[in-house]
Amino acid sequence: xxxxxxxxxxxxxxxxxxxxxxxxxxxxxxRRLGIQRAVVTSAAALAVLAAATGTALAIRPxxxxxxxxxxxxxxxxxxxxxSPPPSAEPSRTASxxxxxxxxxxxxxxxxxxxxxxxxxxxxxxxxxxxLWSYEPGSPPTRLAKLPRLAAILNAAVSPDGRRVAxxxxxxxxxxxxxxxxxxxxxxxxGHRQVERDCWTPVWSPDSRRLTISVVLRPEPAPAWExxxxxxxxxxxxxxxxxxxxxxxxSADGTVLAYADGEGRVAVNRPDGSAEKLIPGVGGSGAxxxxxxxxxxxxxxxxxxxxxxxxxxxxxxxxxxxxxxVIDTRTGRQVDLPLGGxxxxxxxxxxxxxxxARVNAGDHNVLVLIGADGRKISESREPAALKDLQIxxxxx
Numbered sequence: 001x002x003x004x005x006x007x008x009x010x011x012x013x014x015x016x017x018x019x020x021x022x023x024x025x026x027x028x029x030x031r032r033l034g035i036q037r038a039v040v041t042s043a044a045a046l047a048v049l050a051a052a053t054g055t056a057l058a059i060r061p062x063x064x065x066x067x068x069x070x071x072x073x074x075x076x077x078x079x080x081x082x083s084p085p086p087s088a089e090p091s092r093t094a095s096x097x098x099x100x101x102x103x104x105x106x107x108x109x110x111x112x113x114x115x116x117x118x119x120x121x122x123x124x125x126x127x128x129x130x131l132w133s134y135e136p137g138s139p140p141t142r143l144a145k146l147p148r149l150a151a152i153l154n155a156a157v158s159p160d161g162r163r164v165a166x167x168x169x170x171x172x173x174x175x176x177x178x179x180x181x182x183x184x185x186x187x188x189x190g191h192r193q194v195e196r197d198c199w200t201p202v203w204s205p206d207s208r209r210l211t212i213s214v215v216l217r218p219e220p221a222p223a224w225e226x227x228x229x230x231x232x233x234x235x236x237x238x239x240x241x242x243x244x245x246x247x248x249x250s251a252d253g254t255v256l257a258y259a260d261g262e263g264r265v266a267v268n269r270p271d272g273s274a275e276k277l278i279p280g281v282g283g284s285g286a287x288x289x290x291x292x293x294x295x296x297x298x299x300x301x302x303x304x305x306x307x308x309x310x311x312x313x314x315x316x317x318x319x320x321x322x323x324x325v326i327d328t329r330t331g332r333q334v335d336l337p338l339g340g341x342x343x344x345x346x347x348x349x350x351x352x353x354x355x356a357r358v359n360a361g362d363h364n365v366l367v368l369i370g371a372d373g374r375k376i377s378e379s380r381e382p383a384a385l386k387d388l389q390i391x392x393x394x395x
Contacts, residue, residue, distance in 0.1 A: 110353075110368050110376055110377055111135070111136050111355055111366060111368050111377075111379065111393075112135070112349060112355075112393055112394055112395050113133055113134070113135050113161050113393075113394045114133065114134050114135070114347075114355070114366075114390055114392070114393055114394075115131060115132070115133050115143075115157040115161065115178070115390070115391045115392040115393075115394065116131070116132040116133070116134065116140070116385055116388040116389065116390055116391060117129060117130075117131055117132070117146075117151045117152065117155055117388060117389060117391045118130075118148060118151050118152050118388060118389070119152065119387060119388060119389045120152050120153070120317065120319070127147070127148060128145045128146070128147070128148055129145075129146050129147060129148035129149070129150065129151025129152060129155075130142050130143065130144070130145055130146070130151070131143035131144045131146065131151065131155070131157070131164060131178060131391070132385070132388065133161075133178070134381075134382070134385060136366065136379040139382070140382055140384060140385060143164075143178045143179050143180065144164055144176060144177075144178055144179055144180035145180060146164070146166055147166075147168055147169055149169060150166040150167060150168055150169065150196070151166070152317075152318075153167075153196060153197060153200065153317050153318055154166055154167045154196050154197070154200035154201060154318065155391060156200065156201050156202055156203055156210075156391065156392070157178060157203075157391050157392035157394065158203045158207035158392075158394075159203055159205055159206075159207050159251070159350065159392070159394060159395070160207040160394060160395075161178065161392070161394025161395075162177065162178060162207065163175055163176065163177055163178060163207065164176055164177075164178050165201040165203065165210055166201070167194055167195070167196035167200065167201065170193075171192075171193035171194060171195075171196055171215060172185050172192065172193070172194075173185070173186045173187075173188065173194045173201065173210075173212060173229075174186070175210075175231065186229060186231075186234070188212055188214055188227060188229040188234075188236040189214060189227060189229075189236035189238075190236075191214035191215060191216070191236075192215075193214070193215035193218070194212045194213060194214050194215060195212070195213035195214075195215060195224055197316050197317050197318070198213070198244075198245040198246070198261075198316050199211075199212070199213035199224070199226060199244075199245060199246075199247060199258075200246065200247075200318055202247045202248065202249055203249065204228075204249055204253065205249060205250070205251045205252065205253050205350070206253070208230060208231055208232065209228050209229060209230050209231065210228070210229050210231065211226065211227070211228050211239070211247055211249065211256075211270075212226070212227060212228075212229060213225065213226045213227075214226075214227060214236075225238060226238070226239040226242045226272075227239050228270075239270075239271065239272050240272055241268075241271075241272030241273060241275065242256070242258075242268065242272035243258075243260065244258035244259055244260045244261055244266065245258060245259050245260075245261055245290070245316060245318075246258060246259050246291060246292050246318055248292055248293075248294065248295040248302070249270065249295070250295050250296065250297060250298060250299040251296075251297035251298075251348075251350040252297050252298050252299070253270065254269070254270070254298070254299060255267050255268070255269070255270075255295065255298070255299025255328075256268045256269065256270045256272075257292055257295050257299065257302055257328070258292065259289055259290050259291060259292050259304075260277075260282070261290065261316075262282060262288075263281070263282030263283070263288025263289065263290065263307075263313070264277050264278070264281055264282030264283060264288070264289075265277070265278045265281050265282065265289050265292060265302065265304065266278065267299055267302075267328050278302070278326065278328050278331050279330060279331035280330075280331030280332075281306070281326070281331055285331075286308065286309065287306045287307065287308065288306070288307050288309070288313070289304045289305055289306050289307065290305075290307070290313050290314060290319075291304060291305045291314075291318065291319040291320070291321065292304045292305075293305070293320045293321070293322040293345060293346065293347070294322070294346055294347045294348045294393075295348060296348045296352060296354075297348065297349075297350055297351070297352050298352075299328060300327065300328055300329065301325055301326065301327060301328060301334060301348070302325065302326055302328050303322040303324070303325050303345075303346035303347070303348065303354075304322055304324060304325075304326065305319060305321050305322055305323055305324075306323055306324045306326075306333075320345060320389050320390065320391070321344060321345060321389075322343060322344070322345050322346045323342075323343050324343070325346055325354070334373070335373070336354075336356055336367075336369060336373075337367070337369060337373070337374065337375040338356060338358050338367060341358040341359060341360065341365070342358060342359045343356055343357070343358055344357045344358060344359055344364060345357040345389065345390050347390055347392070347393040348393070349393055349395055350395045351371065351395065352370075352371030353368060353369065353370055353371060353376070354368075354369040354371075355367070355368055355369075355390075355393055356368075356369060357381070357390060360380075362383055362386065363380060363381055363382070363383040363386055364381040364385070364386060365378050365379070365380055365381060366378060366379045366380075366381050
């Protein structure tokens with residue numbers, strides 16, 4: 001891998017360099033070796049993770065998964081909070097410039113603002129993991145400096161593009177403006193530690209709340225509890241009936257999706273009262289998924305990484321790659337107008353549009369697809385972003 005590209009040609013920044021974190025190396029190694037992941041599937045819905053050479057791996061006890069239920073789409077989220085915008089914009093930007101290749105209008109208007117972070121691959125040893133933002137028509141902008149492992153595994157940008165949440169190496173939940181200003185450490189429900197690999201922080205569609213998994217009891221017999229914390233008031237609400245890893249919250253606030261750790265994917269009400277497994281994914285099917293990336297506004301479609309039976313599952317850590325978009329009601333794969341190119345990532349906007357990131361050699365191309373499935377435009381992504389991963393599409 002080209003380390004200079006991963007560092008976005010910013011070697012002159014002279015960031016602090018430390019030996020590779022053993023836990024980071026273990027996570028990447030276990031993904032290459034295909035260590036099988038699993039999470040608790042009991043009705044209690046508390047994930048039990050075991051540490052092996054510093055890598056958190058989920059262990060499933062004997063038991064049956066609950067019977068599927070159909071989630072109800074009835075509620076509407078409250079109006080979006082008028083959060084203060086980030087203050088001073090960072091002065092350094094990457095030099096590459098994009099160009100619009102097709103489409104009927106400026107891609108910068110149609111696509112919106114994308115946020116990027118480092119990937120779990122490569123041999124970059126810097127202690128920092130930067131956030132980046134990019135809008136077609138403008139160069140990438142460097143934002144907050146986070147612990148590198150947190151930036152890879154759990155950093156989440158709010159849907160309004162104003163704040164970022166992450167879990168630091170000491171398992172503390174932190175929130176800041178996307179440029180790094182106004183940092184805060186949170187203790188949801190009085191719990192100091194939260195889970196950082198499986199049930200990572202995910203924003204509510206109104207950017208006011210976070211679902212998290214608090215640590216009730218650490219080693220040697222760890223226990224977790226899932227809940228929602230209101231950022232303005234600090235109010236913490238426990239969630240029952242929710243399990244699995246890597247949650248997604250639909251933009252209309254009615255659906256929560258997650259991988260169950262055994263190759264299946266479920267959709268549920270955000271309160272955990274109506275779990276439904278997606279047909280044809282996991283179980284006896286020819287496809288499985290341990291990593292979900294993005295969900296449509298109404299929860300009817302899901303971008304995820306589907307694996308064949310002979311493909312390794314990887315480890316419990318988050319992976320935001322996607323090679324398919326499926327219908328959550330039928331499990332059928334949705335055809336995308338990509339012109340035969342390989343899908344790398346896919347992100348839904350709050351209005352139903354989809355930004356598909358496809359491989360184009362030494363760079364990627366961003367294909368904007370309307371809610372009707374038709375291609376609107378496409379834009380060349382700067383080569384400097386080639387080896388980063390998209391964390392959010394802000395409207």
